Amino acid sequence: MRQFILLTLFASTAAQAGLVNQVEVKNNTVLFSTESMTDSTISCASNTNKKLRAFSLNTHDGRAMYSLIVTALSKNYAVEVHSALDCADTQDVERIQSLRLLADTSRENNISGSIGLYKHDGVTRLGLYQSGTLGFWRYIDKDAENSHQSAFKEVRMQFGRQSVDTYYSGLNCTGEQLFHESLYYSTEDKTFYNSDKANPVLAKSIYRDGACFKPDISSYNFKAYPLIKQTTHPVCGTGPCKIRED
């Protein structure tokens, strides 16, 4: 029982690292939130402030935490928050006990203004963004960037459309589901679609925008590939990669 209580306390005070997305100062109290923060579950936090955390500027600790959070905000560094499990600093906002800034030491010195390619979490930097067109982004791998080598890498992915065309091996959208495009992210169902290029199959019907069609003459003998659904991208993680200023 004691172990369970300890485990519960640990779980409720620890938080996943995330980028700071809101900071405000009110009556000498700092209110802030991060992208990864879950709603507060402690009873003193009001419904309207469940997404926020607070600390006072009346202490040395609070003023130092404020400097840390402003640094994290200005440089897009992630912070990790540990709760004090009370609302002692402001009536209805959960107070934090400690704050940790996680710096990205792979960054070049003073690279403000450069554009980085990041994993979907927006925190893990893959490298220096170079160029991109519909379907792929080119970047310099961060290890190569630090050693001033030229090592271009590409992230291939299309995304943004409401739904993807799905082909079928049988008439009237029956049989095996097939896919023709390269790695694709559906914003509708938050899933990556890929095609097994090693095993082409003749497509006899197409499902598009909620209806089933026969292939037209130009796509007669059209071959598609068995569809592979996956929840993660090999490089970007659980969603599309992000491009932003470092």
Add this chain to the structure above:
Amino acid sequence: MYKYILALSLACSSCAFASSKIKQVELDNGVVVILPNIVRNDSPCTTQSWGLDMSQEQDHALYGLILTAVAMAKPVTIEGTQVCIGNGRYERISKVSIKD
């Protein structure tokens, strides 16, 4: 014994670690805890992290310098006081220098 302590004291009166970028900065119970990217192994305290005492005015300036280094992703060289703070866990910093 006295000679041994004196020798140790002279040898480590300005112990510094190799220039390194800062990996983590944490605020915990009045102590700023600093973890460099290159972790040393000669701390006189129970962890290898460095500490700043936020109740001491002189540590505020050092904290400002550490945050500047973090923001600019520049390496720093840190020297310690051989004094442990935060329940004996972190060596208090005496000097921080930022160099290109």
